[in-house]
Amino acid sequence: MVFGPRMLPGEYEEGHLSLLDSLAPLAAQADGIIKAEVKWAAEQFKLIGRKDAADLAVQLVATLQGISLLANAMKSPGLLGRQVSRLREWVDEM
Numbered sequence: 001m002v003f004g005p006r007m008l009p010g011e012y013e014e015g016h017l018s019l020l021d022s023l024a025p026l027a028a029q030a031d032g033i034i035k036a037e038v039k040w041a042a043e044q045f046k047l048i049g050r051k052d053a054a055d056l057a058v059q060l061v062a063t064l065q066g067i068s069l070l071a072n073a074m075k076s077p078g079l080l081g082r083q084v085s086r087l088r089e090w091v092d093e094m
């Protein structure tokens with residue numbers, strides 16, 4: 001299977017299941033988990049009276065997911081701890 005300019009995501013050669021098709025069930029599960037996290041976070045921001053709760057929820061979850069990815073890729077749990085502390089300060093300032 002060739003990826004890059006010669007093949008668009010979702011395209012596949014005859015008889016080969018595309019990578020995207022094979023990951024569809026996993027993607028659906030991840031989608032549900034992320035949506036649940038964003039919904040929960042939005043509810044928390046609403047409880048403290050934020051009118052921009054939905055946007056704040058997306059920002060929070062996106063930041064946490066990004067930090068988790070970077071800390072894992074860089075094998076740096078300290079990075080995760082420091083950034084979570086910064087997020088706590090951000091929330092406390094609201």
